[in-house]
Amino acid sequence: MTENIGELVAEHPLFSGLPVDVAELVGGCSQNVAIATGQLLLEEGEPARSLFLLRRGHVALEVHEPGRVPLVIDRIGPGQAVGWSWMFPPYRWHFDARALEPVGAISVDAECLRSKAEADPAFGYLLMKRLAAVMLDRLQATRIRLLDVYGRDVAH
């Protein structure tokens, strides 16, 4: 039984509400994947080859440093997406992403996605709008976090 991968893509919030043919286009680059607890979806420094659309389970974005447990930057869950470094050269992951529990995701091949976006600018623009919206949202949230508003007294 093969459920249409395009339908799964269309269900994912990153692509929901987009025309069916867009979801099919992305589905053409995609496959269903599973990651066991504790395994890395992304490994810092390794080639960045996919966009992951999480469907089940949570992932921690982390950085390793000797003498410390991995520093958690963020936690990403079902309905969200993991991995942006595939978008721009040198296409290498900047962080680790570790499955905190069994993870089910759609893995979208980056080279396939990039070439389809180059070939079809309208699709490319739709894709970029969706990705940019998520990235902006994350950036704002990260900026506020940097202020450490609950932390020590702010003398100034």
Next chain:
Amino acid sequence: MDLSASFVVDRAGLDRLLGALAARGYRTIGPVVRDGAVVQRQVSSTGDLPQGWHDEQAPGHYRLHQDDDPSLFAWAVGPASPKSEFYPARSLVWRATSNGDVVTLEQPREDSTPVALIGARPCELAGMRVLDRVFAGGEVPDPLYRDRRATSFVVVAECGTPAGTCFCTSMGTGPGVADGVEAGYDLALTELTSSEGAQYLVRVGSERGAEVVEEMGGSPAQSADFAARVAVLEEAARRIDRKLDAGNVAQLLAGNLGHPRWDDVARRCLACGNCTLVCPTCFCGGVSDTTAVDGTVERHRQWNSCFDLAHSLVHTGPVRATTWSRYRQWLTHKLSTWHDQFGTSGCVGCGRCITWCPVGIDITVEVAAIAASDGAVPVRIESGGDRS
């Protein structure tokens, strides 16, 4: 002095050897049976040595039993190695006292009594030579270690009865030692036991050895004696069934740092550090400074183990916080990175780590398991997965 001359002596000849060493001021350390194990203690006569004792060794298993065998050396190795004679488990490095703002440093007056080892095994001799590179072969040699080694008199006893955990044949360190001054011993004994009792083929490996051997008495060795030695060593080698592919292991482990076997062994390992205590080449040690109530400060140097959590402590915490990390560090250092650091393997195939591991981890089995699936890595991303 003819270093190529070999002799045959009986037990009385060995006693004369011990006497000659004592007369020259050596503190002679040899094997004795104490508390159910063959350990290293000061000896003065062959009566102190383990006559008729035999050892039975397996992963996590060590037993001795005695019979009426006249042999003194019909056992393999005990838990301790000669390491502690040259690199003590704990020693005072200096003591500092202060008077106003003048700090005076003193060090222990060195005990210059030279050490003689009687009955060191070929693998133990190999272990000493590995440590020589660490402590006497670097840019900053350890003067105390170097002097103790330089003044030591080493009488090797070749192995006729290897134990179940031995794999010296794989590491090129036994069961015998080669002829000649390059081998690193002063005298080498091969015990030849027959219905008439135990005799010893004595080969000379240094000027110092040649000088002492003259006092042992004995008759020149005949070809039958050399043939008997060969038979003993061949039988010993034949009995060793543990193997490790020494030519390949350094590269194998360096290329398999992510192998799932490390998870497997980490589930069994207790991180107790026994292996590092009994190993003839483990050298990790640290310094610790202490203050007495009168303000006197002492610095001690002592053995550490890479299985200690604190071994890899940086200011934020230990770099190797799990048994998984620490076991991997120990084994890859011993069999792989030691080559990069010191130009030899760190392992001499004595099997102690296997015998004295409370859960019986066998490094030859671990290496073979990794070799059997060279390149295996845990699956990270699996295609498929459910549709829920």
Next chain:
Amino acid sequence: MCTDAMLLTEVEPRLNPLTPATYRIVARRVETGDVVTLSLEPTSGPSPFSFRPGQFNMLTSFGVGEVAISISSAPGAPGPVEHTVRDVGAVTHSLCSAEIGSIVGVRGPFGTDWGVDGLDDKDVVIVAGGIGLAPLRGAISYLVDKPGRTGRVYVLVGAREPDQITFPDDLKRWERDGAVVKVTVDVPDVRWWGAIGVVTTLLHTVDFDPARTVSLVCGPEIMMRFTVRGLVDLGVPLRAIRVSLERNMQCGIGWCGHCQLGPLLICRDGPVFDYSEALEKLISERER
């Protein structure tokens, strides 16, 4: 355990390489909240050792312990030898709180250096994160002051917040004397008009020639990994990058086995390393 019965004799440092020489703290300067620079002079005689930037000494706080500390003054600079210490544990706390006039022990210098001698015609891009500026300070002064250099010196510094910037006077001085100096913080305050962001963001704000650049990088390992990536992305070859690494260090002389990083002994083969794929593989190897 030492008893009265043990005979003691005057120490001979040549025969006892774990013995420190006694030095006096002649000056102390608080750099930031937990960072102090100690100026040390031998208790008797001139300083017996010469050093190269990037090397470290083992400093003993008598009765507390010994710790590896980078030498932060430039070789040949007049006056006492400076060591910059961050208060992170028992020994460093003791050193940071020690009063002027206190006696400490010094062993060294140990390790490899930044190799500043052969860089006259190179652009040197120095990237320092946090306390990482301390091991680089001597190298920067040496390069800035060296006559006859044709390459430029770029000093890119990252700190957590403005009051954690170390050596602000040196930064101004280097800039006056011809270096390009840029500082960025992760978390600014209202008075801060400088760059904000991690130190890698400064890389493309300076105009160096990657083909004739050597880069010296020091800071937390995360920062060094990201900085190397940033430099490589701008065209600097891996082998033109040098980093300074750190692990547990107890003897400094290759005896204790604590500073191992795979096949390397950091006290002997480092702390300064030429970057390479092999080194990258080593520092990417995740422990647990």
